[in-house]
Amino acid sequence: MSANGKTALMGVKCLDCGKVLVAPAWACTDCGSDKIGEEMPLCGKGTVVTHTVVRRPSPGFPDAPYMVVVVKMEEGVEIPGWLAGFENESVQVGTPVRFSHFDHRNIPQFRVLHEG
Amino acid sequence: MRKVAVLGVGQCKWGMLADRTVHDMIAEVGNAALRDAGVPRNLIEAVYLGNVTGGELCNQYTMGSVAAHALGIPAVPAHRYEAACCTGAIGFREAYLAVANGVYDFVLVIGVEKLNVGDMDRTVEVISRGFDSWEGRIGLLAPSQYALYATAHMHAYGTTREQLAMVAEKNYYHGSLNPDAHMQKRYTVEDVLAAPMISDPLGRHDCSLVTDGAAAVVIGPLEKAKEYNARPIEVLASAVGAETSTTASRESYVSFGSTRRAVEAAYKQAKLGPEDISFVETHDCFTITEIINIEDLGFVPKGEGGAAVQDGYTRLGGKIPVNVSGGLKAKGHALGATGVGQIYEAVKQLRGEAGERQVPNAEVALTHMLGGAPSISTVHIFARGY
Numbered sequence: 462m463s464a465n466g467k468t469a470l471m472g473v474k475c476l477d478c479g480k481v482l483v484a485p486a487w488a489c490t491d492c493g494s495d496k497i498g499e500e501m502p503l504c505g506k507g508t509v510v511t512h513t514v515v516r517r518p519s520p521g522f523p524d525a526p527y528m529v530v531v532v533k534m535e536e537g538v539e540i541p542g543w544l545a546g547f548e549n550e551s552v553q554v555g556t557p558v559r560f561s562h563f564d565h566r567n568i569p570q571f572r573v574l575h576e577g
Numbered sequence: 578m579r580k581v582a583v584l585g586v587g588q589c590k591w592g593m594l595a596d597r598t599v600h601d602m603i604a605e606v607g608n609a610a611l612r613d614a615g616v617p618r619n620l621i622e623a624v625y626l627g628n629v630t631g632g633e634l635c636n637q638y639t640m641g642s643v644a645a646h647a648l649g650i651p652a653v654p655a656h657r658y659e660a661a662c663c664t665g666a667i668g669f670r671e672a673y674l675a676v677a678n679g680v681y682d683f684v685l686v687i688g689v690e691k692l693n694v695g696d697m698d699r700t701v702e703v704i705s706r707g708f709d710s711w712e713g714r715i716g717l718l719a720p721s722q723y724a725l726y727a728t729a730h731m732h733a734y735g736t737t738r739e740q741l742a743m744v745a746e747k748n749y750y751h752g753s754l755n756p757d758a759h760m761q762k763r764y765t766v767e768d769v770l771a772a773p774m775i776s777d778p779l780g781r782h783d784c785s786l787v788t789d790g791a792a793a794v795v796i797g798p799l800e801k802a803k804e805y806n807a808r809p810i811e812v813l814a815s816a817v818g819a820e821t822s823t824t825a826s827r828e829s830y831v832s833f834g835s836t837r838r839a840v841e842a843a844y845k846q847a848k849l850g851p852e853d854i855s856f857v858e859t860h861d862c863f864t865i866t867e868i869i870n871i872e873d874l875g876f877v878p879k880g881e882g883g884a885a886v887q888d889g890y891t892r893l894g895g896k897i898p899v900n901v902s903g904g905l906k907a908k909g910h911a912l913g914a915t916g917v918g919q920i921y922e923a924v925k926q927l928r929g930e931a932g933e934r935q936v937p938n939a940e941v942a943l944t945h946m947l948g949g950a951p952s953i954s955t956v957h958i959f960a961r962g963y
């Protein structure tokens with residue numbers, strides 16, 4: 462169990478246009494509707510949109526280097542997080558990943574999805 | 578709306594200014610701008626002040642009132658504006674709107690920032706609050722934010738680390754010609770490439786400077802400007818564009834919608850296009866940002882920003898000189914002052930007072946700032962009003 466008590470990435474759906482948004486959301490950034498549904502778990506699979514390895518430790522994040530990825534989830538929503546075990550992977554734009562877990566700071570941790 | 582002109586400008590030397598306070602920087606640049614304008618201070622009807630971190634790093638909110646007091650006009654309405662790195666430019670725009678709509682005649686715009694306070698970790702953390710705090714919790718500080726765009730741009734268009742380094746080399750060269758610049762030392766492309774990596778693919782020299790500084794301008798209606806100053810600079814356009822406050826779920830990672838919307842509006846107002854612009858001051862918070870910006874502003878097709886720098890297109894003496902002040906890279910990034918500092922540069926160049934860094938045939942200037950993820954963009958266009 463993660464620090465936030467959740468085991469899946471959560472999204473919400475706009476009840477007017479169907480767009481899936483990162484939870485929490487207060488209005489739809491596509492159509493402007495404020496009719497937002499209940500939180501729902503995302504499937505966890507996606508692809509890397511862009512990435513960077515942060516080399517310089519900064520306040521609250523002494524464990525540099527770490528890789529930040531923006532992941533486009535299968536539901537269409539994009540979520541930023543870390544790529545766990547990046548040192549042993551060749552991560553590029555388009556690399557398939559899956560959500561692994563929330564770490565002790567509730568940072569979403571992804572892992573590369575290897576075929577098979 | 579009335580035509581608006583910049584009558585006077587002032588700026589202090591930028592850098593790591595350990596012995597200066599925000600108060601005395603405000604006084605220096607405010608007084609300089611008033612003298613340059615020739616407008617008596619009792620005609621100033623409002624002060625628009627841009628500052629981001631005063632409350633956190635200098636124990637000072639309400640800096641508008643502080644500025645009015647420091648300039649001997651304490652009874653004048655004076656307020657602080659904040660819009661991340663767009664702060665100074667947004668202060669200028671709000672002042673422009675008030676003058677253009679006849680609310681005020683003469684007003685003073687000031688940008689001021691003191692970032693070097695002996696705790697760089699804290700300064701970087703406070704600056705990074707300009708991004709969405711919900712996303713910021715994952716350890717995405719300013720360099721890593723723009724590193725994400727660099728990765729995407731390199732992937733999409735084959736932009737190289739060497740081309741990024743050429744932006745830094747160029748702006749260091751420009752800064753070496755600017756006596757007010759924070760950094761007047763030149764670095765080679767090899768120096769830039771050899772610097773420690775901060776957030777892949779951006780190294781230390783790909784990042785702008787953490788700078789203390791201030792700048793000020795006096796604006797007023799063009800029709801009244803010549804009573805006080807024979808060489809007013811007309812504001813041909815003032816525009817702002819916006820985009821999501823988040824890093825994820827953006828329109829694009831290789832183009833900023835806020836810039837495209839702002840510049841489209843600005844060109845329409847000015848009845849000009851990119852081919853009419855003589856030189857540009859644009860927000861080079863990181864080397865990749867300048868490359869993306871010159872594309873979004875319409876100076877080169879999307880994806881060709883890296884090649885443009887490589888070909889010398891944006892260098893002093895090139896087709897469209899970019900950041901001849903040294904930009905955020907070498908003149909420095911004094912956060913809330915930077916947008917006003919760009920306007921100082923535009924005015925000095927258009928008047929032909931820019932010394933060694935003077936752009937030949939400087940007729941029309943464009944200034945451009947980005948703020949946040951980026952979520953805000955400002956574009957201003959200037960030309961001589963005499």
